[in-house]
Amino acid sequence: MDRIDTSVAHPARRYNYWLGGKDNFAADRASADAIAAAWPSAPIAARENRRFLGRAVRFLAGEAGIRQFLDIGTGLPTAGNTHEVAQAIDPSARVVYVDNDPMVMVHARALLTSAPEGRTAYLEADLRDPGRILAHPDLRATLDFTRPIGLMLVAVLHFIHGEGAGAPIVRELLAALPEGSYLVASNATKDFLPPQISQVYDRMLAAGQTDIWPRTEAEFGALFDGLTLVDPGVVAVHEWRPDTAPDPALTPADVSVYGAVGRL
Known part of the structure; x- marks a missing residue:
């Protein structure tokens, strides 16, 4: 725990705060509140993004028959973690979680208990170094790279700043996975977003007051080049295969997060 700096906001703890969790500190809450002041629907986006993760895992474990998952940027444990959703469908499902926050790893090892038939592993590593993730012995000991794997990059790529900066990382990870x-x-x-909110957000990003790098539909969609997109393609996350009819009061602007699933 010595490496946990509570004076600096961390995305995983800020996300935890927006989801109503208690595993966050004053710096995380201040950062979250500042972002929400400019982008009032940020907490809504966090909740809808989490629901998207659950639906996507249910699709992969159910309809697509995926039994292995690599979840990078997992965040702090909360309800509906990847292995819980997958193992509810098949208890033998295996999941490797990756995060760069030591607090996440402490909580994960304490709280994320796999079904006896399955297996989970936890790697402290950074998405910016995909080679280190792919070479980790615990990853190879848990997942079989001769069989299909579900790569989960949910609400983590927007911490990779720069237009086009996420694509090389995604390509390197996908290149290691089987067809x-x-x-x-x-x-x-x-x-x-309306122009006035977009401009405020731009100023915050330039001033270092937020670490979330937004991407256009074209740039986000390019991450799936060479893959077959699963219907409905690239959409706001609340519109990706909703369990019930979407709330008519909830608009893409309220969510402002793109989501998609593609097959290699």
Whole structure:
């Protein structure tokens, strides 16, 4: 725990705060509140993104028959974690979680208990170094890279700053996966925001007051080049295969996060 700096906001703890969790500190709450002041629907986006993850995992484990998952940027444990959703469908499902926050790893090892038939592993590593993730012995000991894997990059790519900066990372990860694997990804966007809110957000980003890099539909969609997109393609996350009819009061601007699933 010595490496946990509570004076600096961390995305996983800020996300935990927006989801109503208690595993966050004053710096995380201040950062979350500042972002929400400029983008009032940020907590809504966090909740809808989490629901998207659950639906995507249910699709992969159910309809697509995926039994292995690599979840990078997992965040702090909360209800409906990837292995819980997958193992509810098949208890033998295996999941490797990756995050760069030591607090996440402490909580994960304490709280994320696999079904006896399955297996989970936890790697402290950074998405910016995909080679280190792919070479980790615990990853190879848990997942069989001769069989399809569900790669989960949910609400993590927008911490990779720069237009086009996410694509090389995604390509390197996908290149290690066998045919029949899937990519599940989501990323914040400004495409649906009114100009005045978009301009405020731009100023915050330039000033270092937010670390979330929004991507356009074209840039996000390019992450799936070479993959077969699962219907309905690239959409706001609340519109991706909703369990019930979408709330008519909830608009893409309220969510402002793109999501998609593609097959390798």
